Amino acid sequence: MSTLARVLDELGTTLIDLLAGDPGRADDVGGVVIDDPLDDQVLPGQALVLGIGLREPAEISARLAELGTHDAAALMVRAPLAVTDEIIAAAEHSGVALLGLAPGASWTQLAALLRSLLAEDDVGPGETLGGLPSGDLFALANAVAALIGAPVTIEDRSSRVLAFSGRQEDTDPSRVETILGRQVPRKYSQSLEQRGVFRRLYRSGGPVYIDSMPGDETVLPRMAIAVRAGDEILGSIWAVVREPLPDDRARAFCDAANLVALHLMRQRAGADVERRLRADLVSTAVEGGAGAAEALRRLGLADQAAVVLALALEDSHGDDPARHAEHLAQRQQIADALAMHLSAVHPRAAAALVGDVAYAILPVSQDDAAARTATDFRNRIGDRPAVLIGVGPVADGLGLAKSKAGADLVLRVLRAGRGRGPVARLSDVHSEGLLLELSDRIAERGDGLSGPLARLVAYDRKHNACLVQTLGAWLDAFGDVAAASAAVFVHPSTFRYRLRRLSEVGEIDLTDPDVRFALMLQLRLWHPGG
Template sequence: MTEQPRAVLGRILDDLGSTLIDVVAGKADPSTTVTGVLIQDPLDEPAGLPGSVVLGVGVYGAGAVAALVERAAGLGAVAVVVRSPVPVAGPVAEAADRTGVTVLGLTPGASWAQVAALLRSLLATDELGTVGGPDATGGAEPLAGDLFALANATAALLDGPVTVEDRGGRVLAFSSRQDEGDDARIATVLDRQVPAENLRALERRGAFRALYRKEEPVYVTGVSDKPRVATAVRAGGEILGSIWVVVDGPLGEDRTQALQEAAKVAALHLLRHRAGEDAERRLRADLLATVLEGGPHAPQAAARLGLSAQPACVLALRVTGEPSAPDRVAAGHRVAEALALHLAAIHPRTATASLGGVTYAVLPTRSDEDALRAAEAFLGRVGDRVPAVIGVGRLAVRPADLRRSRADADRALRVLGSGRSRRRSARLKDVHAASLLEELRERLAAEDDIPDGPVVRLRAYDARHHTALTDTLDAWLDTFGDVPAAAAAVHVHPNTFRYRLKRLAEVAGIDLDDPEARFEAMLHLRLDPPHP
């Protein structure tokens, strides 16, 4: 019932080992569970994530690599990745044997961003196969694993490195032996995307037009150093993607038939993958909703999302602006996906889902200040392209506390979305007074329960006589009775202001020497500020 997502080290080594990484020290147990990816930073101690793979960016030399292995062991990691060549003798081998942490070497030329994306992609697709429990995929193997296995099987049949790509040239899976390809193929695998210049060259040569029109494979030359054979992956009349093979020349009849059969199998996997992504998204949204609502099932849902082991804060994001704006929904989807990616880079166990027009994220963190900084950094990157605001809840030490953190985030979000604050992100304690006013304003509006009083009488008088006595009272209260400052704020002479002040006291029936009367008037003006 509470089966956890399980990716294993063996799958990573099988899928990436021949192209990106090699075991250089320690014993790699293929059945070792891998839970996430951490990037080492010598100036920042990351949150412990047992079962993680640590990327040793900028770590060189035997002493530094050995120290990283020791540090990774303290975090509960199962492997570290460092740039090859790695000095494996001496301290590195001793540290790997003593801690049980496997040392992996990253091939020269591969970027750390690429390997991080590849690892997280593999882990995410393994979660897809198990997050719903045994029945989620009918007991089948995880989908990306199927595609990688298919790519390897196809490569063996056709004697050439294979990639499976979607219609946009994004690499969904690739086989081993990619080093037998050319520079364009290696760049495609490392970036998980066909380079833009190659896509344009293929379009100019009509390769995609032929690929999508023909049932049989297409032989492509003149675009890269080595020729390619490609076939479309179809489901009915829909093009789902394509399979590309680096070859030495045109395929014979047997190998052409093998490639066409592989395309049929790939179509089933891609259809399952698309359906599985939708199912996973719905499942994670349901689990996150259960966690945020609390109740007896919340701990189990938090465990399935991997949120039980560390404190966390709830972030609530909403796109502001006119609700009827045609691009508001699309902008909401884009910014929700961007937030999920941004927070996943901070902590791999972040859970994100859109519920009722609000995107909620549970971010494992050490404090609400760190969560607020993460929100501010995200909004800073988004800039003014999307008018979004983020409320941040208090730190939840236990999963049961996430409901309260969500309530805080919602209250802060309500203030930020009202347009009465210039801030784009805030914790509840940052806008607590404004939150109380907003809730009181909403209750009064819902119950139509604004009693007659001095401010109401002033507004009515101003409307009938085209005066500005309400503004006069507001300026006087804001300046604590400083007549020259208040007169300057409304651009009149102090004597004129004194006359207006005397007149408004008569019209409103308010005793300006009474602190209770002043407080009531100020509260009323805060609930319904004068219009500029």
């Protein structure tokens, strides 16, 4: 059961403290929501609300009272906090427990950890592996810790913490820092790498004893064992010990690694099924058609305004076959990161990878709000890998296909290098989008370059001249010869001569506004050298 009491049992002492209220009042926690006082949020029942930035007792008390009217389970704020009588009374009256997040812990990592802990099982409610609920890594970590008599963490290949047991307060600062950041600190992982620990761990079929880190006596020894599925390394289990485990506990450690492998494989298989199902629902919803209404209903997005986001890696189109696998993994990682970010901002948002583009449905009524959310995500992940995000127009109900078409067009503009940033709305690239659509029409009809511009191109190629460049510079400068000649680095007199020459060669009347417009449009649609 994903109750508030279980959250405190699994994450307490190290990450979370109960500051006020009774956690036993809440039934199953209905979701994790980042509190935004500037947004009219719709909270799921029994929500666990992350009150980022709440510090003053008065505002905390007021927020507890308000959350009580929305049937929330708990409010979490940053500790340490002076718990006043006013706060205790507000928690008691509202029925909303107040939790404190340990100093140094990341809100982002906590949100991910909570969602992992509270996620519904991807298998039947009664399915177990080794007597434990399938995929429940926290229960598994506690069971392993009880077997070997030492606090443990279960980590993936990248030393990210998947779950941890109790009794972590009996360990060392390195372990506490690992759990707070949900990642082994870089200085410790580098030390292990330099000492050849990972090489020994992945080559060994049993537990490996690791001495204290040289130069840092505060770091206790470890016993670690690799978690394998056949020849594949899935991760590892790390126990904080004082000395090597006795033979009987070492054998139990090996047996535990086999059980952890089963749980990780079952969890991964369930995640793959869940991911494919969500991708099908998102794809059906944004494409429109007969199944769109049912897909939106199953996503919880029926009968409301929404915006479609289209996200792609900046350098992944036209993939090099040698980098195909790398790009495939990057796309899925970015899609998962986008889904997590959007669910924290808008609990009902949905995102999935469809082909090489990640699509997201964001339930907002304004495209500028969607653009701000997309920009915030882009800023959070940085430039490795660099991504481009197209924001479609707002659509109502079953009109998401129109929003998707707009987002796709914006993404095309950005991929063509015609945008002014990595995130754009359709209104931001309206003219560039029109030019791309016009280019598509011309390409469909198979039309080639003709008229005066075709004559100038032929002359330039035959005589190695630059009349087309001269014309483009003059049109871009609105006929200002001084500015145009400076743009192409020639003397104004030379530029005037070239203007007269291109008028003769192309048989162009530069005084005719219709002729100038037609030439400017052709130059925008035609790419020299392309």
